[in-house]
Amino acid sequence: MIDTTRTVSRRTALAASFAGAAALALSACERGTLTKPAPADTLSLFNDNPSWTPGYHAAGTELRRLGGYRLAPQAVPNVSNYQQIVRMSAQTDSTADLVKWWNGYRLRDVARAGILADVTGAWDEAKSRGWCDDPALRETFTADGRQYGVPLYKSYYAVFYSKPVFARLGVGVPTTWQEFLHVVDTAHARHITPISSGGATSWESSIWFQQLVNGLDHQFYLDLAAGKRSYTDAECRQAMGVWSDLYRRGAFSSPDASVSDLPGRFAQGTTAMCLHGTWNTGAFLTAGIKNADLGAFLLPPPPGGTSSVVVESGVLAVSAKAHKRQGALDTARTWFDPAVQRAWTGFLRDTSADPSVVPDVGAVREVAAQVRTQRPAQAIRYWEASPPVLIEGNVQDLSAFMIDPTAARAARTLASMQRRAEKEWKAWKS
Template identity: 30%
Template sequence: MFRPRFLSAAGALLLTASLALTACGSDGSGDEGADAKTLTLWHYEGPNSAMGVAWNKAIDLFKASHPGVEVKFEEKSFEQIQQNAGMILNSDSAPDILEYNKGNATAGLLSKQGLLTDLTEEATSRGWDKKLSASLQTTAKYDEDGIMGSGKFYGVPNYGEYVMVYYNKDLFKKYNIAVPTTYAEFTAAMDTFVKNKVTPLSVGGAEYPAQQIFYELALSKGDRAFVDDYQLYKNKVDFHGPQLTYGAQTFADWVNKGYIAKNSAGIKAEDMGVAFEQGKFPILYSGSWWYGRFNDEIKNFDWGTFLFPGNTLHPGSSGNLWVVPEKSKAKKLAYDFIDITMQPEVQNLLGNNGGVPVAADPAAITDPKNKELIDNFNKVSAADGLAFYPDWPAPGYYDVMVSGVQGLINGSKTPAAFLDEVAKPYNENLADLGK
């Protein structure tokens, strides 16, 4: 957090006068924007995704319970918010509430910079803390260095997420491939596709998906101590140790074996998902955030999911956070909106549209596929298997990871060079934190 400088007596008087004037205004400080008549809200969920459906319902419920208040909703892309949040939230153009990525390099960094509102009092008084398990609260709380897991609430997640394998049941049946239950069976399945001139994996190397494959492979050789060292800085991480070396080398091997197409280095996540929907690839490895959309849009083949075979640790966490910028002009309205997203009506809707709610009534989830999605998340979460994401540990690490894994895909980087590349900013961040 920013620390105040000592003031002279005259400076203190000027600051007191300034604060008094500010409290009379409508900038959201002092009275928390109690008289505000507009709520400006940003998120990046597609309208037919589970979260998009649920948040649109929350907006309708908010409008009904706040007559006379206008909701200005602006849909942004994940990349727009990821790359520009710090600049925007430090300006007068900041929204009143927005969906933001969780982790040390994102929400943690903004909390450390003083750009996010401390939500601890609201989380306690409104009971949000009671609805979030300890593992889900990990990404909601940050200490004064912006490290997740302890400290104050700076965001509120109201869904969970995890990464899994989506597969085209029709293509598996066509080539007589059973659903793999071990890593060996998984690679054997991909070998069968390659022998039949079918590239197994739909991959988006230009954005987040490819790095999550690398991380899942590293996790196959890791344990909770490895995750705590990498994500929470409990101990120094050896980037040429067995976990990350295995992840990088095996990812490169997958490219060489034809499991991952070399042209996927330039493919974005959206195009990756659409290609799977079109039946061009039998397998897509990505997050639960695709589930509701696939359920809605895939009409020409049957599909299913399974957890990455053999692993007990998987990329995953709470969902993204609702955060309230420090410069929000309508903080009370923002708190009210978060409260609505935690209500059973919205949580049950989320669960019935392919999301992973944190406070739904299990009996209200009626679709068998959705029940399976939620059950698998609960299974991973109960086994302490949520390992967060590879780009979380350092500011700017997302772009470093994207570039690094692209190099593995197109062959411009060896696994050792990739690991050196991603180690540098990680260790520089540790040095900045004095660790």
């Protein structure tokens, strides 16, 4: 990952050092360079996920019908390269009209550099039309009181489970922590991996950390992410203790497990569950898991915890120097329209920022129904919840813990995370 929390002069130095790589990647885009405007009815969309191209085209069909513009997605699949290129091209004539990004502190980082346009009006219109009135989500798109992007999706971190495996084990969807532990123990006793959980070398090491801290104490999680509490506080120690206990029970797969292998493991009946964002639903279905065989539920909190859920939302942003700035701004407003959202989420098979738009996918509908009835407190995903350099360093510490999930390692992990927090919060505020 790149360093995204330093000063403008640091960014300038990074831009110079990566200029050659950026030029090479831009020249490889499916529609050539971005130095010229797209055709009259087209907006260029820079993103990091080539597999989403059909979804962007589907959404673009509705956008063109409603507002006159379709989308021409251009993808750079390497995330690190993508971030570098967006930053370097943003102040030049090589920028795209629209950019896919991340919310929270990652959005604030680029917004304060002047890379993105203000789209506050899009949120105001969506609220007035009843399409999206979600103050907590809106705050994660905010820098200095203004919004700099609209939500591509709104994913919940839920437990995917294999319905055939649950039936074979004779267990139901757990509604308490003790019932969840019963599922874990039953699967382990039958030589089925209870939970597939990777992260030894990736951001996914933060998934169970965020889940347990937020589940044990939602307000503490928010304060921790905001730099108001310490990683060595009792709440974090308790969360790491619960995580260690799950390892002791044999709950998890090897930490080098890959999320791309999950559909195969579900199909083979060798694993029962996986905690992940609902944006991953499509990967299961595309790989051949039947809709009727895939379920999902919100993980019950550990004893003494609170009803809460971690939320992730991608960002559709307008480049400050977009070739078709007004068209891009109008498209950001139209993106909230339910017709566009139905086309987009129908492809993505995930939930929308508009709670009335839910794709016809069983697992996603199950999660949406739980959110609607339980109304859990919602927290931004850890990856976007604090300054990027802090998160990226802490993710490495959490990966090391997953390889050696002992109490001693947990204590060292939290101490290291806190030292980094003190340093990086000071750098962020300077």
